[in-house]
Amino acid sequence: MTAPAVGSPETLDRATRASWSVSLTMPGAAAGVRTARNSEQGSSRIIYSSRTNVLELYVGGDLAEVTSAVSPSGATTVVFEGVLYNAGDLRSVLQLSPTVTLADLLVAAYERWRERALERIKGIYALIIWDAERNTLLCVRDRLGVFPLFIASARGQCVTSPDIEAVRSHPIIRAPLNRIALAGHLAHHWPKADETYFEGVRRVPPGNVLAVSRGSETLSRYWDPSPTGEPINWVEPQQIEQFNDLLDQAVARTMDGDAAIFLSGGIDSISIAAVAAERARATGGAAPLALSLGFPHPDCNEEDRQRAVAADLGLPIVLKPLHEALGRGGLISAGLSATAYSPFPLINIWLTAYHNLAVEAVARGRKVILGGGGGDEWLSVTPFLAADLMSSFEFLELFRLWRTQRRSWPLSAHRTFLNIFWRFGLRLVLMAGADRFTPRLRPALHRRHVSGRLPPWLAPYPGLRRELENRILADAPRYRIGHFYADTLRAGVEHALVSMEMEEQFVTWRHLGVRVLHPYWDADLIEFLWRVPPAILNRHGRSKGLVRQTLAQRFPQLGFDRQKKVLATNFVRETILREARPAWSGAGGAPTLASLGVVEPTLLKREMDAIMMQPGSARTYRIWDVLNVESWARSRI
Secondary structure (H helix, E strand, C coil), X not given: CCCCCCCCHHHHHHHHHCCEEEEEECCCCCCCEEEEEECCCCEEEEEECCCCCEEEEEECCCCCCXXXXXXXXXXXXXXXXXXXXXXXXXXXXXXXXXXXXXXXXHHHHHHHHHHHHHHHCCEEEEEEXXXXXXXXXXXXXXXXXXXXXXXXXXXXXXXXXXXXXXXXXXXXXXXXXXXXHHHHHHCCCCCCCCECCECCCEECCCCEEEEEECCEEEEEEXXXXXXXXXXXXXXCHHHCCHHHHHHHHHHHHHCCCCEEEECCCCHHHHHHHHHHHHHHHHHCCCCCEXXXXXXXXXXXXXXXXXHHHHHHHCCXXXXXXXXXXXXXXXXXXXXXXXXXXXXXXXXXXXXXXXXXXXXXXXXXXXXXXXXXCCHHHHCCCCCCHHHHHHHCCCHXXXXXXXXXXXXXXXXXXHHHHHHHHHHHHHHHHHHHHHHHHCCCHHXXXXXXXXXXXXXXXXXXXXXXXXXHHHHHHHCCCCCCCCCHHHHHHHHHHHCHHHHHHHHHHHHHHHXXXXXXXXXXXXXXXXXXXXXXXXXXXXXXXXXXXXXXXXXXXXXXXXXXXXXXXXXXXXXXXXXXXXXXXXHHHHHCCCHHHHHCCCECHHHXXXXXXXXXXXXXXXXXXXXXXXXXXXXHHHCCC
């Protein structure tokens, strides 16, 4: 079956219609509310009938999951899109009928508990609450940001929506490209948690609520799996079995009807597939449809394992060669087609290939696709643990960490040694010590490092370059002795890339009428895994010990007890270099970025030519980075 490209006019048109936005004129209290429906446009609006206050909801005609409600007094209005996992529990506590809509349920919850209601709500959603009595708008994003939420303000009015295009295209909003964010992307310095690639348009970070009241804004976290400053409440050994129950629950939450699963040959997706297959059998549902890509490179070809797992679990499988899933243009061409319609320059270079696999799932009636995303983050032990072990002189545990990394990653013993004992060990301890005992040296040392790291063609004009350097310096991590591991875990829920990956997936899959969900990105499961001691995550001397041995017993012929992480680094480098010249020539360089002052074209071309002449260069990624950002910016000028 031939799938439309992610960036085709068909998919763009459908994605544009499937959007909603709320615009609010402040200040003032609402005198009343009325609801109107325009059948010709397939839209609905909630309008407060006051000369000083208007709350307007627009819902695109293709979207059936948005629900809104107003309290009888008119004091509370709710707009909700998503899924509530504990709607039944909330209805029971609030003594409401099972037929009450989700929006009415949330109105009742808010009027009962106010902002504390957010701590009781479990699910994936974007939520807007207008509190007319307090003249406050609350914009709430679910705990892990599966649903996006953006906001912008102008002329005393604010506009909010899960669709960034619905915000930036609103008549009152002027949102030029964020030049410093584009330059930062090329330096692999990512935006701040609430920053987007459009000036004036902000995101609500996962697990946060943005309160807008009388012209002021307050961003606060309502969900925190392990509050900063408090010691981690480690899981006791006898509690470890709770993991299986929580994983079952996470998979059950995602399986809304017959499902598919992106099945690689790795531990994460296979562990999800095994649980999903068992649940389908228990509930009498159809076996999940396995969706797999066949990579041609020996470093990352897992076809035999993918087919064997699908056969053992009784899963029908669609296994497409990568070149077929990408289309004629290849990896770069497919990526540039997708990035033109992404909320930001593309994060996942494989997105088009998975999109075309998802089309196969939709054609077979599957409404949800499961993935193994989050497994690397939450089943593995971050190597930053090495700095904690070194600073507390736990050298035996440090050696065990090195041995586990050596057994679990396809890296040489020497490279693993440098990673554990220097890069993530002594180097960080020394940096933390310097920050603590000689803080005045930090700015000069870091500025010298940052200045030498930025290529001369990037942000060539003094003002922009200085701003970029200052941002990198301001955002440089401040390591704390004894807290390296905990601080790295926190980045796993707070870093902008976490939000961006969720937002990219949301836009990509929404227009297909399918939802892609990753059970390892489940808030309850993460709260538990956060507290699992590293020694248990690495039990039996290999990473992902919580699921590895189970899979080894379930599939004894596949050698999961010895399997190392599969990396596609060499394949990506070779592919980019092979496709670079025609892609660079077809793009005509980076004229848009040059016109914005983000790059200096002559110096940039010189480096691109040099990289293309060096097979295996560690700088190969810069070819894709520049083409990616150029394509995205060009489509929005």
